[in-house]
Amino acid sequence: MQRIGVFVCWCGSNIAGTVDVAQVAQSAAAMPGVVYAKDYQYMCSEVGQNMIKQAIAEHGLTRVVVASCSPRMHESTFRKTAAAAGLNPYLVEVANIREHCAWIHKDKAEGTKKAIALTRAAVAKATLNAPLVAGESGVEKRALVIGGGIAGLQTALDIADAGYAVDIVEKSPSIGGKMAQIDKTFPTLDCSACILTPKMVDAATHENITLYTYSEVESVSGFVGNFEVAIRQKARSVDAKKCSGCGLCAEKCPSRKAKSEFDEGLRTRGAIYIPFPQAIPNVPVIDRDECTYFKTGKCGLCSKICPASAVSFEQADEVITQRYGAIVVATGFDMIELDKFGEYQYGQHPDVITSLEFERLTNAAGPTGGKFVRPSDHKKPKKVVFVQCVGSRDTSGRGKPYCSKICCMYTAKHAMLIRDKYPDVEASVFYIDVRTPGKNFDEFQRRAVEEYGVQYIKGMVGKIFPEQDKLMVHGVDALSGETVVIDADLVVLASATKAKDDAEALGRMLSISTDTHDFFTEAHPKLRPVESHTAGIFLAGACQGPKDIPETVSQAGAAAAKAIGLLSKKKLVTNPCVTTVNEALCSGCLACEKICPYGAIAAKTIELTNNGVKETRVVAAVNEALCQGCGGCTVACRAGAIDLKGFTNRQIMAEVDAICF
């Protein structure tokens, strides 16, 4: 018979507010095998831990059950406590009576009943726990950064500076991301290109960094310290080794229908193109959907005029497989489509533009050379209206319920820049609230109002009507209750930010979770903000939620620090909760092999003597170094021939039986 100690935590009022912890301890004392039960205010504190250690010694405990928060939070804490008292750490079982009980219930009587049931299940499981010993695995000293925007670049540079090899995989033809499209940055108004492009060059020339542009992650397998990733490098149709980047091909390409992604569709580009003059690598790419040669087999002009004979229509995609110790996801964000916001005339009238388009219009390298003109007639506008929260904080279902966070600041920036360069132009901003926390942020916005005379109107725009060459903006001033009509020449919409459309698919590939809006979920919102739930995979930048540049850069640095911490380890302690195969029961169907996400199971042929007759048959064999203990195989096995240590079928059944008690 086991000697089990049960320790019930109050978690302050977190658990004790909804669960009668004394009653849980009292009930636990009567459970089979339990020789000691105690409740305490903070079991994870030093006092609480000492209480456990002391009880192990005094009562000769062979199993420890802690009824507290999620095992994700403190299982490792209590395992260490047990180990310090000489008990195998895997003989500790955690009953989650906080997240699974106290936090989600209000009725104390019911909550207490459930907490007792959960504790009983943990006691039943603990009875069957076996001592386990952790092994070791190596760490591949190389990091993968997915995304080549400012988040990815900063992460890669920081990791590379620490002396580790880093690969950046960027989906588009150039690194730089959204920041490359921006003209000036708040709150200092320094030019985006001036602070970004040197970083791009640093990344491209760093001896520890390899760039894979126009590439995508195709598959990911393995586990922390030992990921194996296949990267698909899409065919550029240009040999990067031969190309000198002269740009002649892009200049002469007769196809001019494609809209420039970099210039937000405000101008066209050739079918062969370099996204922008400072692009890295400075190698053109052929857009095969637009190219006349790929569509009809005729033309081929670029190939004929290329002085380096670098154009290669035959070039095919290449798949590179590489091993990594750590992965940082820095895939960034996008702006929502505005097709559901018909009242703003976006897409209907050329002078209604998005903020990102505005960035390109005011950019010295943009389609107008930085000359501030409106798209319809290239005249200088006299009145500009900015509309904030277009699709942000929107609970109607057309947009996103969250705050996009960056719009208040960039709208103030846009308005300020206009008023600074062209004091004769009027700038008005419609807003719900102005949200500008952050160092020097509120001062910045106030400067827009107080020094630059930007007119802020609290209220939303109801409709915009084109009238002759004006856009009549109908809104309400919520403070005075009066209707406001402005005859604007240009309207700028601060459309909401959103997660990348393929974020969820990437998340599934990496086994990291996404939230309801497809932003990647951090392991803990306060204490582990740059880690994903999957060990060895970290998050940087706006792929985790809307973020401005300063925040993105600091998060990138933090993710890099986490990755460096991992890569600097000689060995990682592996999880001893791995699966084992009972060869006598295994039929060798290998359903487990097919389902294993870590490639830890393979076929093995065994010879055996069955009642004196020699037989050969196939069975499954587990590579314990690769197994991550997910337990998928145990569910796939029809005969129950494969079992997970620490979570054996018997243990799970015991838990279920205890709950159905």
Added chain:
Amino acid sequence: MEKIAAAVRERAKRALATGEVDRVFAWKRGEFWYDVTPAVFETADETDELLWDSFCVANLSKYLTGAVRQGFKVGVFVKGCDALAFNQLLQDNRISRENVRLFGLPCPGMVDPEKLKKAKRYRGVRAVARAGDVLALQGKHGEQQVEAPAYLYDKCLVCRHPNPVVYDELLAEPQPVRTPDSDRFALVNELEAMSAEEKFLFWQEQFDKCIRCNACRNICPACSCEKCIFDNGESGVAAKANADSCEEQFFHLIRAYHVAGRCVDCGECSRVCPAGIPLHLLNRKIIKDIQAIYGDYEAGLDPNVPAPLATYRLDDADPFDGHQKGGKK
């Protein structure tokens, strides 16, 4: 059919006489004229007993597993449904292909003695001969000719693979397919149209008849586990008696899910059930759903095509249609 039977016997005799194989798996006469039983032939002389007639319904593929892993080279006769089963066993690593010589037999459909009995064609019959779709019932008082399709097994009437999908040599001319594939789902459609309560009552009534003889499991080519979970004392679900009705329900539903995606729809489970439970309908419903969710996939057609339920692809259909993140919307 008698001509083919002679060729079948001849082929088995040659295979054993020349040492091409160590054993031949085929059929021989049982107690009665309608009773044909699977048999193993180890010498050429024994093959005189070997037969091929309208009652060779038993699927021989599953019998191979033991002989193959003991290292014997075996020859086996396979009909369409047997070949599907063979492929499935191959995919499940229960047989190795190189040790098996497959003799393909296009099948005209097998005769259900129960149907003859119900039609009162049973009494006095001593032998049945067959030419195409005409059955000659030979009895004490002479011969009586009847149309075969009226007396074929239901499963044979909706057979989609009368010809083996895999073989080393084919011993007869291919047979035509009788009906479109959709026909086999007619009864499934009827079940689907029932309310949840009606469905439950229907199956409860069926499963209540179960005597846990395990015939369905033992005949099933997808039930090829080394040791069935229901026979394993350690599993916690073993050897449940038919003490209350939920035991049978659990047994049959778990079995249906254990063979899901691997059931070749040979219909043997229903054929061998002494209680007459239409077990194949459970499997057919799952087959229909797999086809609806994952596109055309047929277990046993090609052992190299990954089974949709055992593989994961990013572009897999999401069966939780109508459910979005954060709950149903």
